[in-house]
Amino acid sequence: MKNNIIRLILILITAIWIFGFSYNSFFPDTPEATALNPIIKKFYSNVCHQDDGKLCLINGHKLLVCPRCAGIYLGIFAGIVFSFIFKSPIKLKILILSGVLILLDVVLTTFDVYDYSKHFAFVTGLFFGISLFLYIQDVIFKIFTRKV
Amino acid sequence: MKKYLSPIVCGFGAGVLMIAPLIKTFTCCLIIPAAALFSILLDQKANPTGEKITVQKGLVFGLLTGLFAALFGTFFEILITFITHSNDLTENYEYIIEAWKAIPDEAMLKAMTDLFQGIIQDIETTGFSLIYSLLLFANHFFTGLIFGLLGGLLGMKIGNTNLEKQNEDF
Numbered sequence: 001m002k003n004n005i006i007r008l009i010l011i012l013i014t015a016i017w018i019f020g021f022s023y024n025s026f027f028p029d030t031p032e033a034t035a036l037n038p039i040i041k042k043f044y045s046n047v048c049h050q051d052d053g054k055l056c057l058i059n060g061h062k063l064l065v066c067p068r069c070a071g072i073y074l075g076i077f078a079g080i081v082f083s084f085i086f087k088s089p090i091k092l093k094i095l096i097l098s099g100v101l102i103l104l105d106v107v108l109t110t111f112d113v114y115d116y117s118k119h120f121a122f123v124t125g126l127f128f129g130i131s132l133f134l135y136i137q138d139v140i141f142k143i144f145t146r147k148v
Numbered sequence: 149m150k151k152y153l154s155p156i157v158c159g160f161g162a163g164v165l166m167i168a169p170l171i172k173t174f175t176c177c178l179i180i181p182a183a184a185l186f187s188i189l190l191d192q193k194a195n196p197t198g199e200k201i202t203v204q205k206g207l208v209f210g211l212l213t214g215l216f217a218a219l220f221g222t223f224f225e226i227l228i229t230f231i232t233h234s235n236d237l238t239e240n241y242e243y244i245i246e247a248w249k250a251i252p253d254e255a256m257l258k259a260m261t262d263l264f265q266g267i268i269q270d271i272e273t274t275g276f277s278l279i280y281s282l283l284l285f286a287n288h289f290f291t292g293l294i295f296g297l298l299g300g301l302l303g304m305k306i307g308n309t310n311l312e313k314q315n316e317d318f
Binding site: 038066068089092102132136139142 | 176247288291306
């Protein structure tokens with residue numbers, strides 16, 4: 001029961017974070033969104049390169065993070081939701097595999113083996129985000145239940 | 149101090165990578181978590197006690213790595229701004245002012261524009277703005293802490309998994 005409350009709190013926090021980089025697409029052309037955009041864009045620039053050519057368009061407005069970062073954050077969100085079902089942590093091998101996929105995509109697109117794909121970047125990020133949360137979920141729950 | 153050498157070293161590395169444009173394109177949001185992860189694994193290698201890494205240690209190392217990354221990242225960005233007398237704020241000045249014209253409250257718009265113009269003027273004339281530096285640090289600090297904590301927990305878990313494997317092999 002306590003773990004479910006922690007999951008709900010984590011879902012809320014992650015949802016706020018995701019809303020932060022995508023709010024412009026939900027409230028397009030409102031004065032508040034337009035005015036806040038430069039400030040929030042600067043805030044998210046700490047955690048993403050925000051390369052203009054790589055940003056995703058939703059409702060005609062760009063997200064403030066690249067598809068890979070968006071995938072990672074949405075993956076963490078999905079991981080928290082999945083943790084309601086998959087309650088025991090996944091193996092390290094799966095996390096390493098998801099990390100290697102990201103690394104491979106970065107290396108292969110950098111050396112022009114194939115063209116950068118927003119979809120592939122998003123999917124690899126998503127897989128990594130889900131694996132990341134499912135791998136460390138037990139530690140997070142231990143912190144909040146003081147079983148450290 | 150020696151006890152926390154690895155978060156300082158990894159925080160420094162992350163601080164450098166945070167401002168390096170080409171590297172930032174590759175590593176993105178994984179710089180600070182990776183630095184926190186390495187700080188724990190580095191400490192485990194340097195001080196092989198054979199004991200499990202506690203959650204407290206994971207959190208402290210993650211927090212410290214995030215903090216040092218924020219400190220060094222801010223320092224390097226201020227240094228570059230000081231040398232070049234320009235940064236992304238000065239480069240995007242017109243775009244920001246244009247976006248702020250959407251603010252309906254005129255008094256608020258004037259206050260924000262005046263503050264912003266003061267920052268831009270300071271940067272272009274002296275290369276340093278105290279308000280900008282403080283905002284920059286607060287910005288780096290917030291993300292550094294969150295991502296550092298995440299990396300610290302991940303490092304702790306991986307470190308303990310490695311240790312269990314070593315013990316089984318032994």
